Amino acid sequence: xxxxxxxxxxxxxxxxxxxxxxxxxxxxxxxxxxxxxxxxxxxxxxxxxxxxxxxxxxxxxxxxxxxxxxxxxxxxxxxxxxxxxxxxxxxxxxxxxxxxxxxxxxxxxxxxxx
Amino acid sequence: xxxxxxxxxxxxxxxxxxxxxxxxxxxxxxxxxxxxxxxxxxxxxxxxxxxxxxxxxxxxxxxxxxxxxxxxxxxxxxxxxxxxxxxxxxxxxxxxxxxxxxxxxxxxxxxxx
Numbered sequence: 595x596x597x598x599x600x601x602x603x604x605x606x607x608x609x610x611x612x613x614x615x616x617x618x619x620x621x622x623x624x625x626x627x628x629x630x631x632x633x634x635x636x637x638x639x640x641x642x643x644x645x646x647x648x649x650x651x652x653x654x655x656x657x658x659x660x661x662x663x664x665x666x667x668x669x670x671x672x673x674x675x676x677x678x679x680x681x682x683x684x685x686x687x688x689x690x691x692x693x694x695x696x697x698x699x700x701x702x703x704x705x706x707x708x
Numbered sequence: 709x710x711x712x713x714x715x716x717x718x719x720x721x722x723x724x725x726x727x728x729x730x731x732x733x734x735x736x737x738x739x740x741x742x743x744x745x746x747x748x749x750x751x752x753x754x755x756x757x758x759x760x761x762x763x764x765x766x767x768x769x770x771x772x773x774x775x776x777x778x779x780x781x782x783x784x785x786x787x788x789x790x791x792x793x794x795x796x797x798x799x800x801x802x803x804x805x806x807x808x809x810x811x812x813x814x815x816x817x818x819x820x821x
Binding site for chain 2: 630639699
């Protein structure tokens, strides 16, 4: 069965510091991987997705993630945190690009301090 | 272009009651998925509708049912509410051939007392 594990339920960084949010996946087939962001009292917004093309994926708001098959990881990074990045981040996996449901991790809350 | 809309935004029910949540997909989208997000957890897939039929279902009891209308809007019904059904219910819409490019609505916060 597919699953994702997000290491660290809370991550705190200073404004301008590197953001690193960790995600490891488990899948019996080459996965499709996603990162979503959720701001308070809002729905989820897609940050970026990996669909078996380039292993380094660039998303919105300066975020990027690298697919590493050998490590079964898909960590999310941003070189310089901004106060507006404070939110909940979810990693998700699916087995197919079409028709399949998304399996979400438990989320990582990012706090950014001035 | 309106995104995914959901109604109501908040709802309070008591145990044993029934509830109906509504979702209008993003313009041009034909597939609707529903997720339950309990407090402090990631969203969990309930089911997905396409062409007015349930196409996939997650691990949820039959108390959870849905419907999709010809205009692609959708309803989620939950019968015999339990305290554990308290959660944020998210609707996501997509195109049938790009289902995992899902656009999420703001959710309906259901509280069961």
